[in-house]
Amino acid sequence: MHKQPLLILCICFILGILLQDFVSLKLRYIYMLLGFSFVMLGFYVIKNFYLHRFRHISLFILFFSLGIIAHFLNSKKPPLPDLKSKENIVFKITKKLNSNEKNRRYEIVAWKEKQPFLSVLSVPKSEADLNFLHYYKAEAYINPLQKSYSDFQFDYAKYLSRKDIYFQAYLPNSFRSGLRNDLSFSEKIRQKRLESLAKIDRANFSKRAREFTKGIILADRTEMDAETVQDFTKSGLMHVLAISGSHMAIIFWLILLILKSLFPPGYRNHKIIISLILIWAFAVFIDYGSSVVRSCIMISAYYISVVLQRKPDLLHAMAVAAFSILILDTNQFFDVGFQLSFVAVFGIFWLNQPILKYLPKPKNNFQNFMVNVVSISFAAQIATLPLVIYYFHQYSGISIIANLIVIPFSEIMIVFSLLMTVLIEFSLHLEWLDQIYDAAVTGTLKTIHFFADIDVAFFKMIPMTLPEVFVSFLVVWFLRFAINNFTLKNVLRISYFLLIFIVLRFLINYKALHTNEVLEHSYYKEKIISVKKRDKVQFVMKINANYPKIEKFVIEPYLTSRRAQNFEIIIISDEVEKIVINGENFDFK
Template structure:
């Protein structure tokens, strides 16, 4: 790939770099206005005909798109609007989106009115209350608070995550909820309500709860009530991409609808089949709620077929770059969504490695070989490209994922089609008991197989340390890997091994630095306190008796160990009324 043949990709990279710069440095208003003036000047002079300007035009355009990234992200940054609310308020609210439930509460994103103040918030409703919908306004007494920033650098910054979604508050409702019917539903809210009604119909279908939750997740992008064990199985087996709505789902559903239309319509109306299929896909995307991965997939598919309709050669990188532009122009904060980053890296990986890997397989002279070999090559390409980000964000990796993807993914298209048809039948109130039984049997079998893969604990690694320098080093390895696969010569092998060696030098350096540090920290978790005492590569955690050890491991111990590159830790407990502990001859006092 020659970069000078990919101008849109280069401009997209510079635009994204501008967003990162603004997010990191938070350039002030005066500086941003100065960049606006420069960008406007560049735009004006690009229309002038001059030899020297013509030569400099690519560089000027590059700077302009870099500046546009800074400008858009500056204006897209969340501003609180001087909202001032008391901790206990009577609020009126409507829901905007359902979130994953916790053990005790259902969670929603909503628009809140407290007195004369209007703001966005995450709303917590006890599970004993009935589910909320888009058809009503609700009124209740609520406890309102701002999420606290993390105590330490290794913890997930939930407050910053919410601010990227223009949410500043959390509302906890424990009072009786009154409701009033809405008459002002928007177009998208009507779609969201229809989706909610379909989800409720699926809940009434005659199959097991795990099959219902799987169906809701794989077609309607709703995993809000999925049990912890199923989610864990998909994560540990490396198959979570199969459950999440992604490019595969969009392409399969598009193909199903397109195939149906070309069987009905005459050959001369083929382009209308494409247009109708694209319209259907976008209605489906609106219906399931504009997730970042599905939005990216829909845009790429649409751009690809626009090339086809205009009788121009489709270009994957042009499609990827244009879809990134469209998404980020409307919301630059999407760039910091993990799903967005993984989605685009996967497509780049497929472009960079897939065909080269596929060339090493035997000739695909029938549909079965094409299905299996393409599935494996695409899966390997996408996994290699996303591995650096997976390790950085989740600090875990399963070697069994390679075998699991090889075994499960070839059947994914059939399962997606079956699930889609089941959703249509349930939506239309067509209850075929035999189909319910068949679907339930297949999904139960699938979930058992996935659980079997997830049970290979010795092949599952967690608390893998990874920082941004190591991420860039891993991406370099993936980049150079292409040239070795293309031409497996000593020179290319040496370049790949040099990149691997550089990665390990970095890793050893960071490990040595962290292992030399000694650290004592007091962690607040819910109503409990946790003490951690670190010495070299070992750490001891002191936790209160009867505290939720599983959650403490998930939210404190695992993030701490991956951040501080700890390979050995132990847990000790102490009674709740104890104010001090003695460890290694030292006394530590609790607050």
């Protein structure tokens, strides 16, 4: 408690969030728990020796209770209008989302008879882009988001409900627009970002280079082609495109380096403060995504300690960032990016120095940079591996090598892309520089594609449950002690938890093997029947079914959750309206 009080209290706050999300305590019980915690807090002021020993427990209970009540307040469902399937609505956009093959997608605020509601909106690509400068009026098809029909599917409705979005809408026809005169400051910034993205779209280099630039600097991957995204995913380099801690740290150090030449040596604190102001300005400009805000808070907390002449503490900075985000919105904890970024930072803190002991001693700054790239990559990947497999059920065995080769070059590309973005923003076009940049991006993408093409190192449909994740993190925890001090005792600790993991996995696999079931699945209007008998699954679908999409969104998730690999597809004619399986009728109309 004395070494990391804020981190421990933050963990208690998070445990309260998790309990409330799982149990949904009613308000009267929350008040009772909060009252009890304040009574317990009295141990801090009571001088009785026996009661004073429990003062830390009282703080733990208080922050645990605050986590519960904060999540209760953040999870309240807003009042929603009664909407028909087809409505005339007025709306404005709040965020641009990733496009699909046919539509551009946005998050919007819409009104029906002056009652607001949030929705995801799809607009055909044949229509003009929407922006923040206009209100729009149109007749839209609106549907409430439906809860996932099965436990193995991603619950998109729950994911959006954490952002108070309960509807999805589609505009089949054209719409009317009117200029707004009530743009907020944040909306003006977002519109300016859209204009900057449009300028990059008109830049004199290839489409893939333009999309790469928008992704790596302005955090916009909405129009990036599926093949490029798949290459980054399969190579384990998706974090290169995500504006995260490494990007913000590089930009911060670059600003600091520029300011170093402008300020005399005695103005160190001024340079740090100006650099912090500028990275926050950059964060606001790129729409202050959650990963960007997390990075800025951690960098700010770390360097404010430097300015105040206190010893910088990475865990303290991490706790400050987590508290700052969760107090405003407890639902951020359930964001995958939130979890991965904090686990990665903790992994770097926990494993980086032990790993460095086994690497060659650097003799100059370049060698020191390369050695730290290796150790940080290893530390972050080891720590995040359980979560990556749990959420995405896939892992690239080539990712460690790919990271070691691509990350040093990607840091140069971040600086280069930032320079090109600034030049484009001020309409400064140097043809020779455009060509060099285009070639550099093309080379980077080809290198990533090379790693992604090594299919033998890419594993997908890897099942992982929360108990397995928990035991995996215990292995990561004790790994530090074994690396630091390779003794029999420390090796046995890791071996013990590895054995628990193997036994746990065996039991879960055994249960899945002996589960026999017949389920009805749906993908839009298409129906699919799965018949599972021990380790074999049969999928029944019509001949004109959209197999690639069904495979991605139904078959693979089901097989992963049921830990089955052996399956076959049974095709039936379009004329078949009913089939009988195990005495149960299934309608295919």
